[in-house]
Amino acid sequence: EILGSDMQLVANQVELRMDAEQLRQLIASLLTERERTVIELRYGLCGGWCMAQREVANLLGISRSYISRIEKKALIKLNKAFQK
DSSP states (O other): HHHHHHHHHHHHHHHHHHHHHHHHHHHHHHOOOOHHHHHHHTTTTTSSSSOOHHHHHHHHHHHHHHHHHHHHHHHHHHHHHHOO
């Protein structure tokens, strides 16, 4: 039983790594530079920490509501592509 749990854990980790790699590829290939920047900053994908929409907006010099729209559009693109 313990071995079964370890094997399931390994399988889950492998699946998670594969999904993460697929997501990185989709981000690089599907998103515009601005969308990619917003997603990377919001979710800490470049080895950084997650930032609030307001922080990203201040950093990029645009409104928080525009960050929200960019993020939403990017996530919809990624979700559609990831589901295929």
